[in-house]
Amino acid sequence: MSTSFSSVFPLKRARAHEVCGESCLVFAAIMAGQATGPVVWVSERWRPVVNPEGLAPFCDPGRLLVTRADSQLNVLASAETALRSGAVGLVVAEIAGPIGLTEGRRLQLAAETGGTTALLLIPEGGGSNAAETRWHCTGFPIPAVPSQHGLPQHDPRENDHDSTRWRWSLIKNKIGTLSEWVVRWDAAARRVIVVSEAGS
Amino acid sequence: MQRRVVSLWFPRLAAERSLRANPVDAPFALTLFDRNSERVYDLCPRAEGAGLNRGMTLVHARSFCPGLLTRPADPKADQRFLHLLARWATRYCPWVGLDGPNGLFLDITGSAHLMGGEEPLLDDIRARLARAGLTARLGLASTPGTAWALARFAEGIAQPGENLTRIGPLPLTALRLADQTCTSLERLGIATISDLYNLPRATVARRYDPEVLRRLDQALGAIAEQISPLKEGLSFAVRMTLPEPVGLLDDVMAGAERLIGHLCERLDTAQKGARSLKLTFRRVDQENQSVELRLARPMRDGDRILTLFERGVSAIDAGYGIDMIRLEATQVEELGPRQLTPSQTLEKDSLADLITQLGNRIGLENILRFSPVDSHIPERSFKLVPAAYSMPVRTWPYRRPRPLRLFPPEPITGSGATPPGRFRWRGRALTTLQAEGPERITPAWWEGDDDWTRGLRDYWRVATGQGQRLWLFHTPQNPGWYVQGEFG
Numbered sequence: 144m145s146t147s148f149s150s151v152f153p154l155k156r157a158r159a160h161e162v163c164g165e166s167c168l169v170f171a172a173i174m175a176g177q178a179t180g181p182v183v184w185v186s187e188r189w190r191p192v193v194n195p196e197g198l199a200p201f202c203d204p205g206r207l208l209v210t211r212a213d214s215q216l217n218v219l220a221s222a223e224t225a226l227r228s229g230a231v232g233l234v235v236a237e238i239a240g241p242i243g244l245t246e247g248r249r250l251q252l253a254a255e256t257g258g259t260t261a262l263l264l265i266p267e268g269g270g271s272n273a274a275e276t277r278w279h280c281t282g283f284p285i286p287a288v289p290s291q292h293g294l295p296q297h298d299p300r301e302n303d304h305d306s307t308r309w310r311w312s313l314i315k316n317k318i319g320t321l322s323e324w325v326v327r328w329d330a331a332a333r334r335v336i337v338v339s340e341a342g343s
Numbered sequence: 344m345q346r347r348v349v350s351l352w353f354p355r356l357a358a359e360r361s362l363r364a365n366p367v368d369a370p371f372a373l374t375l376f377d378r379n380s381e382r383v384y385d386l387c388p389r390a391e392g393a394g395l396n397r398g399m400t401l402v403h404a405r406s407f408c409p410g411l412l413t414r415p416a417d418p419k420a421d422q423r424f425l426h427l428l429a430r431w432a433t434r435y436c437p438w439v440g441l442d443g444p445n446g447l448f449l450d451i452t453g454s455a456h457l458m459g460g461e462e463p464l465l466d467d468i469r470a471r472l473a474r475a476g477l478t479a480r481l482g483l484a485s486t487p488g489t490a491w492a493l494a495r496f497a498e499g500i501a502q503p504g505e506n507l508t509r510i511g512p513l514p515l516t517a518l519r520l521a522d523q524t525c526t527s528l529e530r531l532g533i534a535t536i537s538d539l540y541n542l543p544r545a546t547v548a549r550r551y552d553p554e555v556l557r558r559l560d561q562a563l564g565a566i567a568e569q570i571s572p573l574k575e576g577l578s579f580a581v582r583m584t585l586p587e588p589v590g591l592l593d594d595v596m597a598g599a600e601r602l603i604g605h606l607c608e609r610l611d612t613a614q615k616g617a618r619s620l621k622l623t624f625r626r627v628d629q630e631n632q633s634v635e636l637r638l639a640r641p642m643r644d645g646d647r648i649l650t651l652f653e654r655g656v657s658a659i660d661a662g663y664g665i666d667m668i669r670l671e672a673t674q675v676e677e678l679g680p681r682q683l684t685p686s687q688t689l690e691k692d693s694l695a696d697l698i699t700q701l702g703n704r705i706g707l708e709n710i711l712r713f714s715p716v717d718s719h720i721p722e723r724s725f726k727l728v729p730a731a732y733s734m735p736v737r738t739w740p741y742r743r744p745r746p747l748r749l750f751p752p753e754p755i756t757g758s759g760a761t762p763p764g765r766f767r768w769r770g771r772a773l774t775t776l777q778a779e780g781p782e783r784i785t786p787a788w789w790e791g792d793d794d795w796t797r798g799l800r801d802y803w804r805v806a807t808g809q810g811q812r813l814w815l816f817h818t819p820q821n822p823g824w825y826v827q828g829e830f831g
Contacts, residue, residue, distance in 0.1 A: 165831065166810075166812075168747040168748060168829075168831035169747065172747060191748060191750050194721075194745055194748060194749045194828070195713040195715075196721070196743075196745035197746045197747035197748070198747060199745075203738075204725075204736070205712070205738075209710070209712065210709060210710050210711075211705070211710075211711065224697070228693060228697040230693035230696070231697065281810040282806065307830075
């Protein structure tokens, strides 16, 4: 029995989730679009801030509260405060270093207390064992159609916005099995569409 | 009731203010840059004894008195100090006005008996100011003009009706007249106030400035002269002194709760809301500990303010106990009464409380919101504004596909007008699988951005065989390829 996509995405509410990989920002942006209420986006000050123009197709940048902390400790503390308050729909925290079980568990408890979903953007292999699910996101390149000029062009059969595919792998799941999917973003319906069950 | 006015003159206010803060044992002067040179602004008696006077250049003063110590003058701070003294003087009477840069008028009508009479009152003022290290000259009379003249030229008390006899022998400058007028009167042999008084009024009025007779009449009480008290600033500060020191968190919080209640009542009357608050605890060993709270929205809701203070108060070290609590709203804003609709305000309030909580940990200026800017330059198309001082943007204008992360351009190797087939970026070898473009963006020359000195940019969205989707640009005017963003 394999896990169906709709049972794990959108992410389970009031839990802490983790996401890593090259396209983790897209995952976070899509989740921010699915959440209700304001979104707190915590990151350290040295990191360039997420570009609201890039965010606009996925979620309304006006709903974001960008929080710039000076250290990872303050990122975690701010995320915990925001989760516990229950005033927002989603808390996204960009975490630069590995976090331990204590930090992960604290966030998980805070998320449960406040009824707020937490999404941690972690470096690859840097998550904690307390997370409900962990995702790995990469781009999924599709072979190009060669054009007359020898210049690679995108497939003209596709609408230019929909040509992007991502491979989302569920690499940790507390309540089910692991799986992976190739997905695309449907801009008109503003939702994620599973293109194929990868591996099948 | 007969009006009684004290004129208080501080002949060395500036110098003594500076010496109070940092005493020196040498001739001392304050200097100020005026009329193209450094000049003596104010000085101590020892410097005056050495032959120095106000307004002489510093070079000149040094030649008289080589051991002279100087400091730069600060007239604004002197003014603030004088305001402070005016506030202090309200201990004698409720009506205190400023008089020039270094004097005060106290209208003590009906309040002299509180200090035991006029003579003891003046003695008390003199003693207290002497203890504070300030020289003061005092005059008491039934008009401000006479009191002023006495303070400057003949210290003492003029009983009602004695005005003319007391100021009669004084020079004309005691009438607060301009130097030029005094000089021209003195040339006619009119040296004292009684000389002026004995002249026929019509002649003086015809030949001189009307100011001369006006000042004379003011001194003698024929014309009324007002003393304008300082405007009382709205102060939102309350304090509580405890009979016995307390140390337990619950006790301290109970004290704070009572203070917050008082403060909120006061804010409510003034229709204001606190934007930042400071709670100070004085311990029995005279050490002060304070907790500051900056709020995301102006607020005067006692219960919510108390909960927001909890975290800060629990970090206070009570030592041997706290015997005084003071709460001050250091910043207030207008906050009118508003209609309460239960569901809407609850949500907004909890978000504002969250911003306050986060702001007290990492600074209110680090909690930001995006706000669109009308610019075609990608990195300038938005700005970040503090969330505590802005409202969320309702609709975001959608322009063109843009990467999720923008960074300063990073050069890659490549040539030609189309994206390179393979390139290295951040230490990885990448191959181009798809490319969309170009989208040409011209620099905003009027903004003078250093990043844009290479001229036009042709942007391409490139999908690599390794999974990244990057935002590359080519600069045709000064050939080169750069990566500026990641779509993720």
